[in-house]
Amino acid sequence: xxxxxxxxxxxxxxxxxxxxxxxxxxxxxxxxxxxxxxxxxxxxxxxxxxxxxxxxxxxxxxxxxxxxxxxxxxxxxxxxx
Amino acid sequence: xxxxxxxxxxxxxxxxxxxxxxxxxxxxxxxxxxxxxxxxxxxxxxxxxxxxxxxxxxxxxxxxxxxxxxxxxxxxxxxxxxxxxxxxxxxxxxxxxxxxxxxxxxxxxxxxxxxxxxxxxxxxxxxxxxxxxxxxxxxxxxxxxxxxxxxxxxxxxxxxxxxxxxxxxxxxxxxxxxxxxxxxxxxxxxxxxxxxxxxxxxxxxxxxxxxxxxxxxxxxxxxxx
Numbered sequence: 001x002x003x004x005x006x007x008x009x010x011x012x013x014x015x016x017x018x019x020x021x022x023x024x025x026x027x028x029x030x031x032x033x034x035x036x037x038x039x040x041x042x043x044x045x046x047x048x049x050x051x052x053x054x055x056x057x058x059x060x061x062x063x064x065x066x067x068x069x070x071x072x073x074x075x076x077x078x079x080x081x
Numbered sequence: 082x083x084x085x086x087x088x089x090x091x092x093x094x095x096x097x098x099x100x101x102x103x104x105x106x107x108x109x110x111x112x113x114x115x116x117x118x119x120x121x122x123x124x125x126x127x128x129x130x131x132x133x134x135x136x137x138x139x140x141x142x143x144x145x146x147x148x149x150x151x152x153x154x155x156x157x158x159x160x161x162x163x164x165x166x167x168x169x170x171x172x173x174x175x176x177x178x179x180x181x182x183x184x185x186x187x188x189x190x191x192x193x194x195x196x197x198x199x200x201x202x203x204x205x206x207x208x209x210x211x212x213x214x215x216x217x218x219x220x221x222x223x224x225x226x227x228x229x230x231x232x233x234x235x236x237x238x239x240x241x242x243x244x245x246x247x248x249x250x251x252x253x254x255x256x257x258x259x260x261x262x263x264x265x266x267x268x269x270x271x272x273x274x275x276x277x278x279x280x281x282x283x284x285x286x287x288x289x290x291x292x293x294x295x296x297x298x299x300x301x302x303x304x305x306x
Contacts, residue, residue, distance in 0.1 A: 003212030012279045016264070036214040040206065047290035048258055054239035055142070055259045066133040070151055074129050074158040079122070 002030045004037055011044065110174050117165050128174075129158055135175060136182050142255060143186035145244070153189055157182045183260065187270060190248060198247035204291035205284060235300075242292040250285035257282050 002010075007030045013019045014027040031038050113131075116124035136157050140150035160181050168177055207215045243251060256267040257278070268278035 003208075004214035005208040005212035008206060008208070008214070008283075012264070012283045018264075018279075034214070040214065043290050043294070044286060047286050047293060050235070050239050050293065051243065051254065051258050051286075051289065054236045054243070056236075066130075066137050066154075070137070070154055071126075071129050071133055074133075074155055075122075075126055077155055077159050078125055078162050 001033065002026050004030075004034060007031070007034075007037055011041075015041070015045065015048075114165075114168070114170070114174065125162065128161070132175060132178050136178060139179055139182040140186055142259070143183065143252065144189060145248075149189055153182065153185045156185045160185065179260070183256070183270075187252065190252065198249065201247060201250070201284065201288045204288040206287065238296055238300075239289075239293065242289055242296070245292055246285055246288055250281055250288060253278060253281040254285040254289065258286070 007014075007027055010019065010023065010027050014024060019027065031041055113124055113128060117128060133154070137150060137154050140153040140157070141147070144150045144153060157178065161178060164181075168174075172180075209215055243254065246254065253267060253271065256262045256270060257264060262270065264278050264282065265275055267282070268275045271278065271281075273281075
């Protein structure tokens with residue numbers, strides 16, 4: 001069985017798509033057997049979800065204030081180029 | 082020539098699938114692009130006003146200072162103006178602009194050079210000599226905290242904590258988890274190996290989790306008082 005340290009090294013791939021089936025199984029088994037790592041995985045996944053949620057859809061224009069001077073400066077730069 | 086998968090004009094994965102000759106521009110975007118290519122100053126102003134908030138928000142996400150974000154804003158629109166004829170319409174104008182903004186931010190961060198970064202070792206898990214995880218005890222349900230609190234306050238808290246991460250980790254997290262680049266694309270953008278990108282991503286997620294944990298527990302405590 002993997003140690004917690006070895007499992008930790010595989011975390012990104014384990015939660016992504018990068019691991020061969022056998023290694024994925026070994027990680028899965030470790031999580032089933034290790035309460036600390038199971039808890040760590042849950043908190044890790046929560047962190048990823050909260051990070052994504054914090055910015056929601058980055059493609060959408062956000063209602064952020066753009067100072068008029070900044071817009072004018074961009075227009076000025078364009079004209080002078 | 083700008084490729085769909087390059088930083089400039091990069092299409093989102095769902096946009097790129099099997100649609101090499103298809104344009105993603107419709108209605109307003111198409112009109113705006115035609116007008117920009119015709120060199121109409123009014124359309125350039127329309128572009129700046131319409132996409133300015135998105136560009137500024139992206140720049141502020143990557144850069145720590147408002148002054149740097151403002152400079153990046155100018156550089157992004159100048160780049161757009163210069164390369165508008167190279168835009169191949171394989172993504173929306175918004176996605177194309179976001180790619181340019183991120184590239185401008187990364188160039189700026191690189192140009193500023195490597196600053197001494199605070200150590201985050203205390204935020205990373207520790208292991209004993211046998212490789213067993215040494216964790217502080219937390220309840221089995223503690224991972225649910227934060228999921229239940231979906232407010233602007235929570236979003237701001239997470240953003241603030243992301244800002245506390247050292248630049249190398251913060252930028253990796255933003256590229257991979259927030260802006261949706263693959264690990265390979267993230268590695269290419271940062272000029273590092275895929276393995277190094279994975280390591281940075283893991284460290285950034287772990288450190289962010291450790292920074293959030295006490296805040297989330299505090300929020301939940303007050304929510305139930």
